[in-house]
Amino acid sequence: MAAEKKSAEVTDWAARIGWLVGLALFVALVYWLMREGWKWRGTLQGDLPELPAVPEDPGPVRLGMSGRYHGSTTAGQWLDRIVAHGLGNRSLAELTLTDAGLAVVRPGANDFFVPASRLRGARLDKGIAGKVLTEGGLLVVTWSHGDRLLDSGFRSDRAAEHGEWVDALNDMTGKTDKTETEGAR
Template identity: 35%
Template structure:
């Protein structure tokens, strides 16, 4: 074997090893998170959305830890999606993956961030929604396709949160 062939073989072995370790890590993360409750499904007759925006569902992470991706129930899968705000909750309708529906009583905060696991963009480029499910806090990121939609989506979700429980959300959230 000449030097070039040896280098190619070693490189291929290294690539296979790295991919294998990544797959093992993903599987172990799924096993650790298998006890997480699945988000509720969209109500049978959801009605008309108050606001909807096209974009990309980025990821769901554990609350406050923007690198701790939640893999259970497909919440860690990036996908093209539509974020639709209804009077009863928020729906991320993902193309090629399951819907993620968050009832308004589970929503706790919405803000703009620079990034989270798997996606980093310009300052305030992601709409990040904080929510709870079975006493566990999560953050879900969404990147709107059009910049103008970001402000409107933030306002619609903020209005939904403020309407959900004014005792836990006493201050209005300003759009920057």
């Protein structure tokens, strides 16, 4: 009979377990640091007042849209995400435009209302912090909150609606020239 060949022990279990524990601790540390950074950004934006609640009867509906809310940023600075009061949380959204303003209903997140007097305009854009689409794929509504101008990004389930929304919002705010509402990037 031929001599039996034995394979050498190639796995050092203690070293392998040590590497896995180290990797898990590193991932946990990175996650914790990201979470703390998010909370710190919210603290820095603590000067923003509470979001206005959606009124019981905002009046007759001019436009309605279902889609996604992609977040809010400082107006003209598409990477400066606003996280205070839940404005940084992406979610499904139902938008309703009335003469009183814009109602944003978000299941699982804070609903808010932008009174018509605070709306500053709307435009089609390709991105907002954390989301980049094709040119014109995002409805960006500019509005004032406290002493800041904010851009909030929405994407309809039917993207063909975006143009109608831009026209309606700009009519409400008195903006007729499209260059007045384009964001600076």
